[in-house]
Structure formats: C-alpha cells, structure tokens
Amino acid sequence: xxxxxxxxxxxxxxxxxxxxxxxxxxxxxxxxxxxxxxxxxxxxxxxxxxxxxxxxxxxxxxxxxxxxxxxxxxxxxxxxxxxxxxxxxxxxxxxxxxxxxxxxxxxxxxxxxxxxxxxx
Numbered sequence: 335x336x337x338x339x340x341x342x343x344x345x346x347x348x349x350x351x352x353x354x355x356x357x358x359x360x361x362x363x364x365x366x367x368x369x370x371x372x373x374x375x376x377x378x379x380x381x382x383x384x385x386x387x388x389x390x391x392x393x394x395x396x397x398x399x400x401x402x403x404x405x406x407x408x409x410x411x412x413x414x415x416x417x418x419x420x421x422x423x424x425x426x427x428x429x430x431x432x433x434x435x436x437x438x439x440x441x442x443x444x445x446x447x448x449x450x451x452x453x454x
C-alpha cells in the first residue's frame with residue numbers, strides 16, 4: 335500500500351467547482367492524502383497527469399553503487415514511482431525500510447442471542 339496526495343483537478347476542470355476524487359473508501363479533496371494499491375501503469379498515469387503526488391517512502395541502498403545520490407548503507411526518503419521501485423528492489427539494489435501501515439482488522443459481528451425454547 336502506497337500513500338498519495340490529491341494534487342490538482344483534471345485538466346479542464348472548472349475553477350469555480352470544488353474537486354473531489356471519489357474512491358471506494360471515500361472522497362478526497364485537493365491536498366488530502368490516502369492509501370491505495372495502484373498498478374505501476376495507473377500510478378504513472380495519475381502522476382504524469384498531475385492529479386496525484388506520490389508521498390515519499392524510506393529506502394536503504396544495499397549495493398556498492400550510487401542510487402539517487404545515496405551510497406551503500408544509506409537510508410533515505412524518496413517519492414519513487416512504483417515501476418522504478420519494483421525494478422530496484424527486484425535487482426537487490428534497494429530495500430524499503432518503512433513499515434507498511436497495518437491493515438485494519440474487520441469487526442467481528444455481534445454474537446446472536448440464543449432464544450429460549452418454549453416449553454409446552
């Protein structure tokens with residue numbers, strides 16, 4: 335799960351109308367943050383359109399090379415698009431060091447009360 339911020343309304347949106355991004359978990363206005371599992375393609379399209387901003391995550395460089403200005407062993411924060419992140423992690427170059435947000439536990443349904451059997 336990655337975190338995003340609603341940055342701008344879509345191109346051509348009337349300036350006099352407030353913009354809200356509707357998602358299954360709620361509506362978000364400009365500047366609001368939310369978590370989502372987007373595909374790399376969907377994420378890139380939304381970032382390129384200016385609709386969303388990617389919030390930074392924490393990474394650690396695992397190999398003896400420079401990655402985004404950081405050396406082996408360095409921990410840093412970066413808003414790295416998912417496609418790039420997947421390649422760098424799969425290649426053993428980076429690892430994420432932030433802790434993902436815990437999934438909320440579903441609420442257990444209230445126990446049903448047993449009915450007493452009527453006696454004849």
